[in-house]
Amino acid sequence: MLTAGVARRIINPSLDVPHAGWGAQTHIEADSIEADLWTTAAVIGDDKMTAAVLIDVDTSHFSLAQADEIRRQVAERTGFALACVRVSTTHTHSGPMLLSEYYPNHREAIDAYFAHICSATVEAAAEAADQRVAVTVHAGNGECRIGRNRRQRLEDGRMVVGYNPDGITDPIVGAIRFDDTHGHTLLSIVHYACHPTMLGFDNKLFSPEYPGVTKRVVEKLIGGTCLFLQGAAGNIGPGPEGFQTNVAAMKRIGTVLGYEAAKVLTELAAPAAEFRFDRVVESGAPLGLWRELPRTLASLEFEVRSVPVRLPLQTQLSVEEAAVRANGLTQELERLQRSGASGERIREITFQAKRAYFALRRSELYFGKSELNVEAHIVRIGDIALVGLPVEIFNETGLVVREGSPFAHTLVSGYANGWQGYLPTRADYPLGGYEVDTTPFAPGADERLADALIAALCEMKHDD
Incomplete structure (x- = not known):
């Protein structure tokens, strides 16, 4: 059930x-x-x-x-x-x-x-x-x-x-x-x-x-x-x-x-409902009332699995190299935001900083690895x-x-x-x-x- x-x-x-x-x-x-x-x-x-x-x-x-x-x-x-x-x-x-x-x-x-x-x-x-x-x-x-x-x-x-x-x-x-x-x-x-x-x-x-x-x-x-x-x-x-x-x-x-x-x-x-005759209610015409029966529930196969799959990885930058670039761009972005720089300039550095952050995260997680387990x-x-x-x-x-x-x-x-x-x-x-x-x-x-x-x-x- x-x-x-x-x-x-x-x-x-x-x-x-x-x-x-x-x-x-x-x-x-x-x-x-x-x-x-x-x-x-x-x-x-x-x-x-x-x-x-x-x-x-x-x-x-x-x-x-x-x-x-x-x-x-x-x-x-x-x-x-x-x-x-x-x-x-x-x-x-x-x-x-x-x-x-x-x-x-x-x-x-x-x-x-x-x-x-x-x-x-x-x-x-x-x-x-x-x-x-x-x-x-x-x-x-x-x-x-x-x-x-x-x-x-x-x-x-x-x-x-x-x-x-x-x-x-x-x-x-x-x-x-x-x-x-x-x-x-x-x-x-x-x-x-x-x-x-x-x-x-x-x-x-x-x-x-x-x-x-x-x-x-x-x-x-x-x-x-x-x-x-x-x-x-x-x-x-x-x-x-x-x-x-x-x-x-x-x-x-x-x-x-x-x-x-x-x-x-x-x-x-x-699933089709099943009904059974229940009783008569006198209402000018005698009304025959039927009662719906509880539905019969079919048995189903049920299972939960967690399956690890090893997938190949690309070569990543070293953590040190990726961190230098990410930190530098983050600091530059904070400086621009404090100084009230133009929206276009902030947008340009924001894009670069977030892309550099992606690279840093990949380096931290995958540098030196050739495969990765994915669940x-x-x-x-x-x-x-x-x-x-x-x-x-x-x-x-x-x-x-x-x-x-x-x-x-x-x-x-x-x-x-x-x-x-x-x-x-x-x-x-x-x-x-x-x-x-x-x-x-x-x-x-x-x-x-x-x-x-x-x-x-x-x-x-x-x-x-």
Whole structure:
């Protein structure tokens, strides 16, 4: 018997927490909050006391250490194994900046806010675990075209993050609905691949971006609580309307996705209800009343696996070399901000400083290493497989895994249990561009990951 519980907390940051993290932004703090940011926890399990804790946080991403801390606290409070806990983010680019190395003068505010996220998430997870009820599960797919390929090649050969109308995309909307024994929707999961970058570097609003709109639309239309799982969005964005700081356009695309997800969730077939004659009520005509019987719940295979996958790394700068450049640019940026320099000059150095910080982090984590363990977190619910990865995989890799999976519904997500960078396809390395320039992984890592995931999924299916 499958059980599920869900709970949510609001995690709005104070305005002294640094905002976003765009290399082109000239501000540090936001002006206000566009809509509440949430942390939502769903606990899904079987009658063998096995469970998965799926957490959806409205923020960009967590470091591995931050994700591990949240997982540790949730596991300690709920009693579930740490490997059963998954912390995912929607990857909104209008959320708080949680990496204090960007803004060392705001470290205290960042640390306090992260502690708040941990506390709120633990509370939500504990409440979800306590409120589990028997459920049925239904899954289906829809189509939505808001996600567009963002690897745009200019006439001079430069690869930029923009809009490529001819590039590959994945329009599939994955939708899962969990109903209680009365047929009421308790929980839904919406899965889609598209960077939440409608609100760009000029935006000064904290916002859950389009995933927040999508969740609200789904909840309004079908009830229950909605989780959003960001898909294989490494090279997928919102197209030509992206980066424009147009709140109305952001709400529109979130609503479009929400309507499609709600349509699929509504159309999913529920098990046929059984009725038994109950009694007669005299009402002029004698009325025969029938009583709906409790639904018979089918047994489903349920499993949670944490699968380590070793991926090849590129050679990194020494820590000393990377630190000299990063520290110098950070000091220059602070000097410009104090002196009231032009926005264009601040934007130029901000971009360089944040790119240098990326390089320093890669050096600190990977210098001298040739391979890296990446955790693939897999939850199997009947013929549904939820795959979570701490990387930004390209859409092509997500499609390969889905097509090679033996499960009818395979939802491949990034931004799960931390963030270890982009994972481009082998074919993208010669083309360069932001994702290639900043990845720690060597060409071929995408193929090794896809092969390992498909093998793990086939093994889980074979274990039936």
